[in-house]
Amino acid sequence: MFLRKTLPLLICFFCGVFAIVGFFSAEGTAINTYYEKLAKWNSIIAAFAMLLGVGNLIRVNFIKITRNHHDKIYCAILIASLLITATFGILGGVYPTKIDPANPQLMDFFKNKCAYIFEYMMKPMQSTMFSLLAFFVASAAFRAFRAKSFEATILLVTAFIVMLGRVPIGTSIWPGFAGISEWILSTVNMAGSRAITLGAAVGATAACLKIILGLETRYLGGE
Amino acid sequence: MSFQVKLKALTIALLVSISSFFLLSSAFCPIFAQTAEISAQPQAAQTAEVTVTAPAAEAAAPASQPVPPAEVKPEIPAAPAEAKIEITGELKSIEIQAPAQTAEITATATVQPAQTAEVAAPAVTPAPAPAAEVKPETPAAAPAPAPAPASKPAAPAKKAVKFTATPDTLFITPGSTCDLSKVKLEVKTPEGEIKPVSVDSWSADTGSVNMTTYTPPTAAFKGTAALLANYTYAGETLKTELEIKVRKPYIEERLIVLYMALILAIIILLSINKATGGKNYFIRRIGGLNAIDEAIGRSTEMGKPVLYLTGLSDMSSISTIASISILSYVATKTAEYETSLLVPCCRSLVMNTAREVVKESYLEAGKPDAYNAENIKYITDDQFGFVSGVDGIMLREKPAANFYLGHFMAESLIYAETGNSIGAIQIAGTSEFSQIPFFVAACDYCLIGEELFAASAYLSRKPKDVGTLRGQDIAKLAIMVIVIIGVVLETVSVINPGMASSLGLYKSFFQTK
Structure with a gap:
């Protein structure tokens, strides 16, 4: 105990x-x-x-x-990836370096390979996952902005105005969209966001105090 | 084959693989086949060395083949030393001018020791070679390379000595004096020897200073004073600067945070005291937390697992700790209903904590056998790697209830939309303001801001948790009053500019650094 x-x-x-x-x-x-x-x-x-x-x-x-x-193939890939990346990183460095062809060095083969792995393998894979957001935003917006209630209608209208104010076509239709959009973001939205932030900060402070004073023990397992 | 034998076999295989990798890598390394070296020695004491980097085909020539022609005319200044010239490109001819009548030029392809050619050339150099290295780069296609630039005789570099004052920054409080006797001035010679240096005098940009003590200009002075230690070394009068920072032992600008935290702590402790004394406090209904039981019940009925995410942050994040508290409740319920609970983790520490918490919850529910540590697994620290892992779990396992409680960033909508596509009931909660709209749009229930931190009190209804919740509410009420006073003062100061000083005073009280 x-x-x-x-x-x-x-x-x-x-x-x-x-x-x-x-x-x-x-x-x-x-x-x-x-x-x-x-x-x-x-x-x-x-x-x-x-x-x-x-x-x-x-x-x-x-x-x-x-x-x-049944996942042994992934385990093997993981170990191989770990060893290859670590070898290149340890022997050639993790940051891109300039190789002088006029003055070749023994370790030139290992140089830039780790950076290459990150630049041309890690980053594209990360970007692939991140790019899914574009489609998910569209589908989530479609569901959220359906005018099925009064509140949802207000949300829809507000979002429509903000979108028009932030794209060139909106200001070309009516220049006032930009000002209204900015006002919604900087006044209405900001007030709400600060209220949430303040509430979360107070909640986090209280939670910290509980942990420091030993009143919160669930994170240690059980009560 | 036993496991140990397999482990040894794999280790040996790995070592062999890495060794082979090194050996093979040399085959790809281009340096060995493309270097030829030519050295000329006009006199015993006057060496001129010319290094030529030639293409691979040239270097691979037989040893008996003479050095390909190239024109290199290094002007070797008069100094008894060694000149080294490197040429990249096709070698046409070499002329070395040296005082001696003959010079020996050696061409060497280092990939094969046999590829060495010796060329005798007349060397008419009016002066000895200097200690310098000349590396002109000649384009490979150029038939007649440009002559090597003349190497200037290098002036003998003056070896620097380094002076250090230890410590280089001193700290004192306002109204006190600084004892300079504890400052050690040392010199590090080029040989690496460290010798103490005695200070002849001190000078300061502000305040007064003598040989042992620095006194700030006033008792209330706060800031930085620059001091110069004047001393003599090797006949030269030198100076080394050090700083004296006059400040209070605490950061004054942060005191307001300390006061607020202390007030909050007192309020919370008083509230806990009252709650444990038997006083009941009303807690408003939070839809997202009420739906937890419903979501777990739905999973049980459908025979599908429950997925729980604690977010991206480590255990140092208060959101994660709050999430772990809710996980404790969820695990108790899943244990009671004997429903599988999947907790993929982004941080190893979170995984260990989650395992411990879930295990305890299963134990408390009287179902220790239902606990499966394999269901609480670490995936990766990488944000989008973790997202792809979790999405894979969702699509394979098809959980009927998804909980996203903790700290989330750009990946929040990817979880929520993938969860929506598999028809799971989704409960989300985060204190990260930028992600709340995504969860509101895509999830069935969303805990907004401090609701995440109130969840443990709401679910457990224990006096200490409820007391904490009440303390938070009182603190929020105080903040609202402060904000309203600020709004009133701001409005009044616009109407009556004479009130601007009061507003400034009010603002400065709450400003921090």
């Missing part, structure tokens, strides 16, 4: 209070110095955790391959 509940809560309390005091202490004070060191420790621990993570990833996926798991 002490190791599972009390000790984590004590650590959480001291770290939380220390972080709060560190936030308010000025540069050069002892607390601020240790506060900054705490952030560095975080990075160092994360670096070691990364090594553990790579080892664990290989272990878990290798076990799946050896046990003839």
